[in-house]
Amino acid sequence: MRSGTVAVIGKANAGKSTLVNAMVGEKVAIVSPKPQTTRDRIMGILNRSDRQIVFVDTPGIYRSRNALGDLMLRTTETTSRDVDALLFVHDGHAGVREDDIALMLKYQSLGVPMLVAYNKTDIMPAERVPEDAKRLYEGGVEAAVYAVSARRRRNLGKLEDALAAMLPEGEPLFPEDVISDRSxxxxxxxxxxxxxxxxxxxxxxxxxxxxxxxxxxxxxxxxxxxxxxxxxxxxxxxxxxxxxxxxxxxxxxxxxxxxxxxxxxxxxxxxxxxxxxxxxxxxxxxxxxxxxxxxx
Ligand SMILES: Nc1nc2c(ncn2[C@@H]2O[C@H](COP(=O)(O)OP(=O)(O)OP(=O)(O)O)[C@@H](O)[C@H]2O)c(=O)[nH]1
Ligand SMILES: [Mg+2]
Missing domain, CATH: 3.30.300.20 (K homology (KH) domain)
Incomplete structure (x- = not known):
């Protein structure tokens, strides 16, 4: 049995909560087209006979303008240090900019195993995916990049298998019928x-x-x-x-x-x-x- 925690991180509005809901198969986190939808860390738990993946959805990275925003950023920072793996969600539709690469490098440097979910492939030309992935690698990103669509549930099985392989062998962290840590x-x-x-x-x-x-x-x-x-x-x-x-x-x-x-x-x-x-x-x-x- 593989079991462990995966922090789901990335810029605001990248589709982190949509992805967590899609992987868990139930709505555990709210979703909206506006950035800064998620304010708290929320666990969404995927249970299978051979794996338990505890996703920790986090507030998206965004320029903070107040004390609440500071708190949200701190939540994401501390969560990322305290998990078995990181899933960096990138909004592929928005393109790859220097600051995207810089952010991935920052999280990569924590030394926690990391994967990139290149999301929203349903609303962009397919040929852009390999071009963008190449830019990430040339920029120094070492994590494997999985092209997915959280909304259309595309390619999520492969991503799930890759995440499970990064988790330690051990007993489940939560009972099998639990899908969230929230009331x-x-x-x-x-x-x-x-x-x-x-x-x-x-x-x-x-x-x-x-x-x-x-x-x-x-x-x-x-x-x-x-x-x-x-x-x-x-x-x-x-x-x-x-x-x-x-x-x-x-x-x-x-x-x-x-x-x-x-x-x-x-x-x-x-x-x-x-x-x-x-x-x-x-x-x-x-x-x-x-x-x-x-x-x-
Ligand atoms: N077309 C498309 N839209 C998506 C996909 N995934 C998420 N979205 C949309 O992107 C918007 C943001 O989704 P969220 O899941 O709330 O994004 P988030 O990263 O959790 O955002 P914050 O909580 O603000 O950091 C919503 O309008 C989603 O419907 C996708 O795969 N394809
Ligand atoms: Mg969210």
Whole structure:
């Protein structure tokens, strides 16, 4: 039995969370077209009779502009040092730039075995893949490059086999029926954040945190969920709510449907929008809203 941990790292929006979900076969991490979707490390666990691969999804590498961003980058840094292997996800569609190579070299230098997943091959000309791979090798990247499409689940079997071969022999780290280290409560908050990422322009979702006040399973099997959408500014609150509450109502409906799918039961969802000025630069509020990635 091969078993171990694989940190999934790379620039923001490269498709790390999409790839982890595709490999695990279940949605363990939210996905959106906006960079900085993932804020925390999230384990997604792939179980087979001969292997257990514990993927650790991480916040994408992005220029930080606040204390939350700093924390996210630190999370990725510390996670990368403490795993059996690294899977560097590259957005092939965006091309290969000097800073991509520099980033790969930086992680390669940690001395942890590394593979590159060259992602999004479904939306680019096939002939570019070998050209780009050559540029990476000429730039000093030593890791094997796997051309994949996380969205179309292309070439993932080969990548999985290559990752498993990098892991130590040993007992599984988690029971076989576990697919994530995160609670249902966490996922509920994340699904709300995902729908906000999808529904509003960038500056709004990046300043949003979700606080779940109530997450309760009732006797009849339904769930009661009561949550706060925290934003940074008064005018953001107005945009989030929309005319006569229309915007937040629509977003909450999308979120409720996603929560019902995830929990397999009916959900009664209540949402309030609140302002906590510039919380992303206030350590105590960052912590209060659940971002404590430095904790074990
Ligand atoms: N066409 C295509 N799009 C993809 C693929 N993989 C991911 N995407 C899209 O890329 C966007 C970003 O995906 P995520 O999985 O959220 O990316 P991420 O690397 O986790 O991003 P952060 O959490 O912000 O660092 C989403 O719109 C995905 O649907 C792929 O293989 N092909
Ligand atoms: Mg992500």
């Amino acid at each position: 249902e409560r966490f996922m509920i908050a994340e699904l709300m954040r995902e729908k906000i990422l999808l529904g509003y322009d960038e500056e709004i979702p990046h300043g949003v945190a979700i606080v779940v006040n109530t997450f309760e399973k009732r006797e009849n099997g339904t769930y009661a969920v009561d949550l706060d959408v925290i934003c940074e500014k008064k005018n953001h609150k107005a945009i989030l709510i929309g005319k006569q509450g229309s915007a937040i109502k629509e977003t909450a409906t999308h979120a409720r449907v996603a929560m019902e799918k995830f929990l397999g039961a009916k959900v009664y969802l209540t949402v309030y929008v609140k302002v906590r000025a510039d919380w992303r630069d206030k350590a105590s509020l960052i912590k209060e809203f659940g971002y404590r990635p430095d904790d074990p």
